Amino acid sequence: MNILTLYTNLGVYLVLGALLFALGFYGMARRRSFIGMLIAAELILAGASVNFMAFSRLLSPSPATGQIVTLFIMAVAAAEVAITLSIIIAVYRNYKSIDAEDVSELKG
Amino acid sequence: MNPSLFSFEGLAGLIFLACIVCTLAGALIATNTLRLIRAVAGLAMCFLGLSGVYVFLGSPFVALMQLLIYVGAVCTTIIFAVMLAETKAARHVTPRGKPRVVLAIIVSFVLAWALIQLGLNTEWPNLSGNAWEQGLGSVENIGTSLLTTYSMSFELISLVLLAAIAGSLVLARTGRHKS
Numbered sequence: 001m002n003i004l005t006l007y008t009n010l011g012v013y014l015v016l017g018a019l020l021f022a023l024g025f026y027g028m029a030r031r032r033s034f035i036g037m038l039i040a041a042e043l044i045l046a047g048a049s050v051n052f053m054a055f056s057r058l059l060s061p062s063p064a065t066g067q068i069v070t071l072f073i074m075a076v077a078a079a080e081v082a083i084t085l086s087i088i089i090a091v092y093r094n095y096k097s098i099d100a101e102d103v104s105e106l107k108g
Numbered sequence: 109m110n111p112s113l114f115s116f117e118g119l120a121g122l123i124f125l126a127c128i129v130c131t132l133a134g135a136l137i138a139t140n141t142l143r144l145i146r147a148v149a150g151l152a153m154c155f156l157g158l159s160g161v162y163v164f165l166g167s168p169f170v171a172l173m174q175l176l177i178y179v180g181a182v183c184t185t186i187i188f189a190v191m192l193a194e195t196k197a198a199r200h201v202t203p204r205g206k207p208r209v210v211l212a213i214i215v216s217f218v219l220a221w222a223l224i225q226l227g228l229n230t231e232w233p234n235l236s237g238n239a240w241e242q243g244l245g246s247v248e249n250i251g252t253s254l255l256t257t258y259s260m261s262f263e264l265i266s267l268v269l270l271a272a273i274a275g276s277l278v279l280a281r282t283g284r285h286k287s
Binding site: 002003004005006007010011012013014015016017018019020021022023024025026027029030031033035036038039040042043046049050053054055056057058059060061062063064065067068070071072074075076077078079080081082083085086087088089090092098 | 113117118120121122124125128131132135136138139144147148151154155158161162164165166167169170173174177178181182185186188189190192193194208209211212213215216217219220223224227228232233234235236237239240244245246249250253254258261265268269271272273275276277279280282
């Protein structure tokens with residue numbers, strides 16, 4: 001296997017998707033602010049889309065399906081970002097903070 | 109096949125490696141910097157590299173959508189929220205305590221390792237035949253199947269987007285008073 005012909009290899013895309021997913025998980029656990037968690041969630045979705053695109057290009061009998069799923073993932077991610085950011089702004093208005101630890105009024 | 113570095117295939121391979129490095133570096137920046145604005149810049153870099161990867165997967169259309177939606181819209185909106193909500197005091201939000209970060213690193217390493225082993229050691233059956241060469245993955249075909257096979261989900265996703273936009277406007281407006 002030559003390093004310059006890697007782009008024809010399914011394994012590279014699967015490794016890339018897995019690394020993006022794991023980095024997103026790490027960011028989700030590490031960040032304290034809501035915006036940082038939102039960024040990590042975007043990374044997780046990106047890892048899923050890479051897998052869909054790779055399988056649809058290299059293995060699937062209908063290559064349009066994976067691309068359509070990726071487009072749907074983009075639309076859902078855009079909706080998610082809009083909703084999450086308005087929730088963040090509402091939380092910031094009430095608590096004057098975007099730290100996830102500060103929003104604990106219902107904590108027993 | 110063993111192309112030389114300066115042939116067409118060799119240059120394409122180099123550009124592909126650059127895209128992968130850009131994606132992973134962007135993801136690392138997005139998860140590891142302290143300032144949120146730098147994390148957003150890292151996210152934009154990650155999506156830029158990812159759109160290059162999509163070009164190599166034979167779909168310039170999805171690559172352009174990736175640029176337009178993620179880099180153009182999502183990152184800009186997140187920057188907008190960072191400017192609205194990040195005060196001087198919140199600018200240096202420390203990450204969580206050390207045991208939690210170590211635990212996060214361990215768990216995400218295990219996750220990455222398991223997913224990579226699963227991906228590389230499975231015998232994926234190749235069902236494609238010569239579907240790609242017949243042009244089944246072209247933009248025309250995407251458009252046709254969006255309006256025939258997937259028309260229901262297409263309409264539903266536009267409904268979801270509409271509800272999300274209306275809901276986010278309502279959420280961001282309530283609790284706002286004249287001052």
